[in-house]
Amino acid sequence: MDALLTASGLVKRYPGVTALDGADLDVRPGEVHVLVGENGAGKSTLVRCLTGVERPDSGTMTLAGAPHAPASAAAALRAGIQVVHQELTPIPGLTVGENLFLQRLPRRFGVVDRRTLDRECRVLLAEVGLDVPPHTRMERLGIAQVQLVEIAKALSREARLLVLDEPTATLTSRESGRLFEILRRLTGRGVAVVYISHHLEELYEIGDRVTVLRNGRHVTTRPLSEVEPAELVRLMVGRDLDQEFPTREPSEPGEELLRVEGLRVRGTPAGPPGTDSGGVSFAVRSGEIVGVAGLVGAGRSETMRALFAADPSDGGRIEVRGRPARIRHPRHAVARGIGLLTEDRKAQGLALSLPITANISLASLGRVSRAGLLRHGAETRAAETMAGRLRIRSAGVRQVVRTLSGGNQQKVVLARWLQAGTDVLIIDEPTRGIDVGARYEIHRLLMDLADEGRALLVVSSDLPELIGVCDRILVFSRGRVVADVPRAEFDAERILTLAYSGFLQGKEADRP
Numbered sequence: 001m002d003a004l005l006t007a008s009g010l011v012k013r014y015p016g017v018t019a020l021d022g023a024d025l026d027v028r029p030g031e032v033h034v035l036v037g038e039n040g041a042g043k044s045t046l047v048r049c050l051t052g053v054e055r056p057d058s059g060t061m062t063l064a065g066a067p068h069a070p071a072s073a074a075a076a077l078r079a080g081i082q083v084v085h086q087e088l089t090p091i092p093g094l095t096v097g098e099n100l101f102l103q104r105l106p107r108r109f110g111v112v113d114r115r116t117l118d119r120e121c122r123v124l125l126a127e128v129g130l131d132v133p134p135h136t137r138m139e140r141l142g143i144a145q146v147q148l149v150e151i152a153k154a155l156s157r158e159a160r161l162l163v164l165d166e167p168t169a170t171l172t173s174r175e176s177g178r179l180f181e182i183l184r185r186l187t188g189r190g191v192a193v194v195y196i197s198h199h200l201e202e203l204y205e206i207g208d209r210v211t212v213l214r215n216g217r218h219v220t221t222r223p224l225s226e227v228e229p230a231e232l233v234r235l236m237v238g239r240d241l242d243q244e245f246p247t248r249e250p251s252e253p254g255e256e257l258l259r260v261e262g263l264r265v266r267g268t269p270a271g272p273p274g275t276d277s278g279g280v281s282f283a284v285r286s287g288e289i290v291g292v293a294g295l296v297g298a299g300r301s302e303t304m305r306a307l308f309a310a311d312p313s314d315g316g317r318i319e320v321r322g323r324p325a326r327i328r329h330p331r332h333a334v335a336r337g338i339g340l341l342t343e344d345r346k347a348q349g350l351a352l353s354l355p356i357t358a359n360i361s362l363a364s365l366g367r368v369s370r371a372g373l374l375r376h377g378a379e380t381r382a383a384e385t386m387a388g389r390l391r392i393r394s395a396g397v398r399q400v401v402r403t404l405s406g407g408n409q410q411k412v413v414l415a416r417w418l419q420a421g422t423d424v425l426i427i428d429e430p431t432r433g434i435d436v437g438a439r440y441e442i443h444r445l446l447m448d449l450a451d452e453g454r455a456l457l458v459v460s461s462d463l464p465e466l467i468g469v470c471d472r473i474l475v476f477s478r479g480r481v482v483a484d485v486p487r488a489e490f491d492a493e494r495i496l497t498l499a500y501s502g503f504l505q506g507k508e509a510d511r512p
Contacts, residue, residue, distance in 0.1 A: 010059035037213035080160035097134035245468035254286030263316030291466035294476030339417030343428035386415035407438025
């Protein structure tokens with residue numbers, strides 16, 4: 001079958017970096033073509049070239065047999081190439097419906113036809129399984145819900161080629177399964193799909209062929225059915241990874257560092273009849289890694305943000321090291337040794353245009369200042385110490401954070417909280433958008449931090465990740481903890497059943 005899109009010998013250089021060094025790709029109509037490689041392998045740069053965001057320095061591209069050199073993303077869109085980027089770009093002040101149909105809002109008599117907009121929006125949201133009113137403003141959505149809106153937006157346009165960059169990074173297995181059903185329908189109609197993900201199990205579930213990039217170069221293109229997972233990892237990273245998760249010797253946890261009683265996120269609805277509606281309660285001890293599991297919208301991230309006072313709460317009691325802690329602002333949480341690594345590190349966790357030094361010192365400026373003046377030498381030395389400890393790969397601590405790989409960006413945020421002397425770390429989606437090799441490093445770091453006596457709360461949509469690294473798992477459903485599962489009882493099916501339990505009860509209670 002002739003390829004719909006080809007890229008041959010693409011080269012793209014930035015100052016001091018060659019992002020693409022002879023990259024090749026060919027995508028056929030009706031296939032899901034998996035594109036894999038470590039962070040920094042050139043995947044995102046290749047996509048930017050295909051979609052008109054960047055222009056390659058050399059090489060050729062064709063679309064349906066004709067030369068393809070889009071001058072802009074809009075030109076690529078007109079040519080039938082639709083992309084859902086890993087870095088989401090919604091407009092917060094607009095509604096879900098307005099974001100979905102931006103620049104093509106249905107009109108009647110010269111004004112926006114709200115009834116038609118509402119109807120068409122509901123159809124698209126139902127297709128991706130997102131149950132929110134079309135008039136909801138985007139800033140009220142969690143990152144997983146925003147991801148579903150972006151996917152719905154892509155589906156709303158007639159596309160010949162759909163590019164999905166880490167589309168399931170924040171989705172649960174249920175939402176991911178719905179997405180795969182949609183992709184099968186699209187490929188059945190002849191749409192070509194380029195699919196980028198670090199989750200190997202889903203690649204084998206949905207992919208037809210795979211192209212591997214390493215250091216900006218094309219390594220191989222083969223039917224996915226002919227490549228074993230271990231070989232695929234070896235092709236990506238250039239070495240063998242003996243196991244997916246690091247091993248850790250079991251040990252008894254130490255003193256209780258954090259206790260939360262009756263914490264309720266503002267706006268959380270009352271629970272179904274017969275359930276506890278007194279908010280969220282749990283405790284974490286020194287040396288523990290406690291996972292936080294649940295479906296999208298279960299209240300996992302919202303509760304952690306309320307605990308950190310990044311979002312408002314409607315009451316609750318917090319104790320740190322056995323003493324009541326009044327936390328009404330994030331600075332109060334930081335002062336009591338609590339740090340938050342947000343699920344969207346680029347939008348909420350990093351100052352992308354600043355260097356590594358500034359990003360690491362943001363939460364502990366007092367340690368590198370004197371009389372209110374920043375001591376650049378002290379800041380640099382502190383950053384170099386942390387960069388060495390966490391093995392942050394860079395050209396130096398003055399390198400701008402935007403240019404780092406996802407794994408190294410996550411390490412920079414970790415370094416910030418370690419520099420601040422944090423005892424309790426809340427880590428939301430620790431390996432979102434991070435390649436298989438860097439994931440192992442992040443997991444090893446989490447275990448090392450727990451072994452040093454810190455308490456970790458790890459929120460993740462990746463259940464195998466929680467099972468692989470945690471000592472116990474708190475299961476959230478409809479804004480509440482429905483179970484506290486110890487490691488000896490870890491079972492994916494049981495945890496998913498618990499996560500669905502409150503949702504199903506809620507549906508029963510909502511029936512007239």
